[in-house]
Amino acid sequence: xxxxxxxxxxxxxGGAASGRGRSRPTMRRATVVGAGSFGTxxxxxxxxxxxxxxxxxxxxxxxxxxxxxxxNRVYLPGVALPGAMRVESASAGAARADFVFLAVPSRAxxxxxxxxxxxxxxxxxxxVSVAKGLVPxxxxxxxxxxxxxxxxxxxxxxxxxxxxxxxxxxxxALVAAAVEEELARSLAQIFTRAGVVCELSNDPIGVxxxxxxxxxxxxxxxxxxxxxxxxxxxAAGHIFAEVWRYAExxxxxxxxxxxxxGAGDLVATALARESRNRRAGELLAAxxxxxxxxxxxxxxxxxxxxxxxxxxxxxxxxxxAPVTGALGRLIAGExxxxxxxxxxxxxxxxxxxxxxxPHPGFWRRVWRGLAGR
Numbered sequence: 001x002x003x004x005x006x007x008x009x010x011x012x013x014g015g016a017a018s019g020r021g022r023s024r025p026t027m028r029r030a031t032v033v034g035a036g037s038f039g040t041x042x043x044x045x046x047x048x049x050x051x052x053x054x055x056x057x058x059x060x061x062x063x064x065x066x067x068x069x070x071x072n073r074v075y076l077p078g079v080a081l082p083g084a085m086r087v088e089s090a091s092a093g094a095a096r097a098d099f100v101f102l103a104v105p106s107r108a109x110x111x112x113x114x115x116x117x118x119x120x121x122x123x124x125x126x127x128v129s130v131a132k133g134l135v136p137x138x139x140x141x142x143x144x145x146x147x148x149x150x151x152x153x154x155x156x157x158x159x160x161x162x163x164x165x166x167x168x169x170x171x172x173a174l175v176a177a178a179v180e181e182e183l184a185r186s187l188a189q190i191f192t193r194a195g196v197v198c199e200l201s202n203d204p205i206g207v208x209x210x211x212x213x214x215x216x217x218x219x220x221x222x223x224x225x226x227x228x229x230x231x232x233x234x235a236a237g238h239i240f241a242e243v244w245r246y247a248e249x250x251x252x253x254x255x256x257x258x259x260x261x262g263a264g265d266l267v268a269t270a271l272a273r274e275s276r277n278r279r280a281g282e283l284l285a286a287x288x289x290x291x292x293x294x295x296x297x298x299x300x301x302x303x304x305x306x307x308x309x310x311x312x313x314x315x316x317x318x319x320x321a322p323v324t325g326a327l328g329r330l331i332a333g334e335x336x337x338x339x340x341x342x343x344x345x346x347x348x349x350x351x352x353x354x355x356x357x358p359h360p361g362f363w364r365r366v367w368r369g370l371a372g373r
Contacts, residue, residue: 028052031097033090033112035066036299037075038130039103041164047082049194051099054086063089075299079168093119099126099187101158102142105300106133109142113149126183129157132211132265133302139309141208143177153180156187159207159261160199161268163275167196175261177201177208199260206247206256212310213243214262215277215303218269220327220344222281227341235344236266238323243310246319277303290331307331322347 028051032043035057043055057063066072067087071080081087094100094116104112109131127150129142146155156178166172176187176198188198201207217236224232244257256262269275280293280301288296290304311328314321326343329335335343 029097030054030099030101031056031094032101032103033094033116034103035062035072035075035087036103037072037164038162039101040072040076040079040081041162041168042101042103042130043085044079044081044168045191045194045196046099046101047085049190049192051190052084053082054088054092054094054097055081056088056090056092056094058090060089060091063087076164076168079165090115091119093121094125095120095122097122097125099128101128101130103130105302105305106131106135106142107300107305109135109145113146124154126154126156126186128187129155129208131302132159132208132215133306134212134309134313136305136309139306139313141205141212143204143208153183155179155204156183157204157208158187159201159211159256159265161260161265162196163268163272171196173197173199173260173264175199175201175207175256175259177204177206177256177261179204201256201261203253203256205250206252207261209243209247209250209252210257210259210262211265212302212306213240213257214266214269216243216307216310216324216327217266218275218277219281219284219301219303219307220323221270222275222278223285223327223330223337224281224341224344226282226285227337231341231344234347235323235327236270238344238347238349239327240266241349242314242319242321242324246314246317246321249317249319276301280304284330285337287337289333304331320350 030046030051031054032039033056035055040055043053047053100116102109102112127146129146131142134140135142135145143155143157156176159175160173162172162174174191174196176184178184179202184200188200191198217239220235220239221232224235269277272278276297276299279297280303283293283296293304294301308328308331311321311325314324323344326335326340330340
């Protein structure tokens with residue numbers, strides 16, 4: 001058995017004594033499934049955090065090219081990979097990994113899981129989703145799907161503002177969320193050693209829905225900005241509010257939506273000219289069909305696929321979501337841009353639930369009635 005890292009904290013070596021979760025064994029090996037820009041950047045951070053890291057690609061040809069160049073020239077050009085980092089195809093499995101990070105679009109989550117299980121996955125391996133979308137066909141959060149398959153105690157997710165290139169160059173602000181405290185703490189300590197701020201959360205569903213809301217709001221703002229900043233802000237605000245009412249019904253907490261995973265990530269995405277979801281919104285506004293946008297951008301666009309699922313989930317849960325639903329119709333080409341903007345400008349959120357004060361003398365009459373019995 002490998003000895004612990006000399007500088008590893010107690011929580012990484014065997015679990016913090018103060019943690020409520022059961023002690024976790026030494027965590028030293030990580031596999032990142034998905035070699036897009038974020039997956040590649042994530043693998044770099046994990047290596048910096050002291051883990052023996054493997055980056056897995058879709059195909060053996062892609063793995064050979066990255067390994068030869070020691071650089072992901074397609075998705076993260078100009079960023080050198082550490083010499084010790086392994087690069088291989090996902091068919092190699094992850095039987096020896098302590099952590100598996102699923103850096104694949106949410107629509108591909110099921111296939112990635114099946115590939116992992118078929119190729120070999122450790123019985124105690126922690127599985128971490130980094131997708132910011134929902135899983136078809138029911139529109140479930142990724143951790144919900146993973147927990148049903150492997151058990152909630154092994155599952156975590158990452159959120160927060162973390163653009164790939166900036167993350168490896170200047171750092172980021174991540175959120176590690178899990179229902180088991182020691183798993184979240186182990187993740188946070190790895191990223192802290194890599195020089196990244198990492199918040200702990202025990203609200204994985206809230207963090208994931210905050211990420212899905214962020215992508216949808218960024219796309220909506222991009223589609224609406226040319227029609228006015230007020231409209232763009234209203235679109236983003238309506239979507240966040242609609243998703244929050246849904247998330248609250250699932251037991252999520254408000255800090256997940258207003259903190260790093262929600263508002264923080266939204267600001268980073270809305271301000272970034274290179275943001276895929278913002279760019280997708282701009283292309284929609286320019287009349288480009290949604291089916292052509294991923295090819296134009298060069299990568300998958302989570303919001304194009306997750307917004308229709310999100311709208312369906314909100315409708316089925318009974319949450320009034322006119323703006324999210326209309327955004328789904330805009331993506332499908334069923335709603336012209338002018339009508340979308342008009343709907344955003346005209347939508348009024350549900351009224352506040354005012355607490356009614358009793359009429360004067362109410363409690364006196366109640367007391368008298370009780371005393372006269």
